[in-house]
Amino acid sequence: MSELEIVQVTAQSGYDSISLGGIFRGARAKQTAKMVEKAQICLADFDFKSAKSILTETSEFCTDLHDQDYLQWVLAEITKYEEQKIPLNCRSSREIDWSSIQSRPLKKISERFQDLPQSFIIIRVESNHHGVQFFVGRKLLSELYRNAQISELHCSLVTANMLLGCLEDLRITQNAANIFYRPFKHEEKMKIMRNMIDNMANVEITYPFPMLRPDTKEELVCPTEGWDVDEDFAEQLEAGEVILWQYSLEFLRSLGSENLRVYDPACSNGQFLENMKAGMPHGYFIGQDLNPSMVKYTKNRIDEVHCGNCMIPRVDKESVDVAFFRFLNSEIVKTDDVIPLLTAVGDVIKPGGHMVIFGHTPVLLSSSELKMLPGWRVLQSVGGGKKWKGIFQFYVIKKDLC
Structure with missing residues (x-):
């Protein structure tokens, strides 16, 4: 029997003093939190396979529904990172062929309002050559999270990995935010990010969709009296x-x-x-x-x-x-x-x-x-x-x- 198999995580295993939703959500049971920390150590070494294995096995033996959902949420974010991350041997484009990008088939990305709609990024860029352009991105696992420096999956930094493409349209349904875009190639993402860093005075990042509570459709916020934290x-x-x-x-x-x-x-x-x-x-x-x-x-x-x-x-x-x-x-x-x-x-x-x-x-x-x-x-x-x-x-x- 493995170490994971003997850790039966239940609601009686012990909880932290505070439980938050949204990007601040975490494992409530202390044993689950320990296994998440082990997975983060693997992520720091770019061992995504082991990290996912730890989280999957923990989820299988976890009897707390909140923590089961949390573990599946983390697993989904790891998968998104693997799908979007730029390979280490990738080289930046020298120039961007915007007409080529605009001719590519559209792609769509969706996020339910109770998940992470606030992870959608809209970037506005002004330039003398192309006027105003709008790019879309999606937050990914922060380097700080992968190095176990923070417990939140995302941070404020937007990197080339997170860019998706040129914004075509955005639509809101009752339960989700949907974005349509013309996709960038990896090498284009690197060049576009470098251009934005060199011309930050002409760049703005916005996050158009707040996270909503599924029952009331109200924004998730901290208590009126503030968080009672140590x-x-x-x-x-x-x-x-x-x-x-x-x-x-x-x-x-x-x-x-x-x-x-x-x-x-x-x-x-x-x-x-x-x-x-x-x-x-x-x-x-x-x-x-x-x-x-x-x-x-x-x-x-x-x-x-x-x-x-x-x-x-x-x-x-x-x-x-x-x-x-x-x-x-x-x-x-x-x-x-x-x-x-x-x-x-x-x-x-x-x-x-x-x-x-x-x-x-x-x-x-x-x-x-x-x-x-x-x-x-x-x-x-x-x-x-x-x-x-x-x-x-x-x-x-x-x-x-x-």
Whole structure:
């Protein structure tokens, strides 16, 4: 009898203190979670066969329906990665023959609203030669997940592997989102991603479909009172933002001032601001969070922290140079609440100051909505670079001087 056969995973095997849906979903039984971690070790070595074998056997001996569904979900994501990943020996195209792409037969991809519709990527690219083009992609297993650094299958980084083709049409049915596209070849995906990295000022990533609860058709969001999590879990959630933190520090340094006042209206345990402060020691960093436990963890990490709802900022009007928003995202808030949350904080920004919007999960707005905010100007929509081999949502808007 194998090790897997003697692990009878049941509802009585022990559960973590919190269970989340969507991209944050995980195994509830501790033994199941351990086997998933073993599978991740195999994924880190690109041993997909062993990873799938571990998950399949665990599913066969698992009696908890939630965990059975979760294991099948992970297996499906591994299969998608195998189908879409670019072979290591593939070389980038020198040029893109767009007429050839447009002549290819259409393909269709669908996702039920209770699965991962937020994994669909729409990329808008402007160029002098081709005008405005729209590409479609689909999120795949994150390198951070494959290396067991995060428990969520996806992260914010969009890579060449995830590109599918030129967008032809998108349709919504009662239960699913459907996208039609003209497919790219692997070598074309590599070239197109390189072009986008070289011209990020003309690129925007959007995620048009939120995840909906199957029973109510409402967006999946965190509780109104916030997640009741400990610091270890908060650190796990923030591990997926490592690239975003690096890019955020580069952005702060690009502003040319060492004495910036920086505000995070939903600072969690304060690690993000602490990281920024380490790179900008002469700045003044202010946090605020709805959860008193998170405020307690933050207190000794930054210059100032407040407990309260971000709709009521606890800082003075026009006193902040930069505000970071890491929570206007899928599975955190509802889409309808994003602009009110953003504008509530806008009053505390100095004229000429900035608001920066990004996150581990998809941002629930687009540059079109930001362009409609009176008194603000959109500076950029994406970040990224060659060292990360991809791009991600990173909106920066600047407040008018008068």
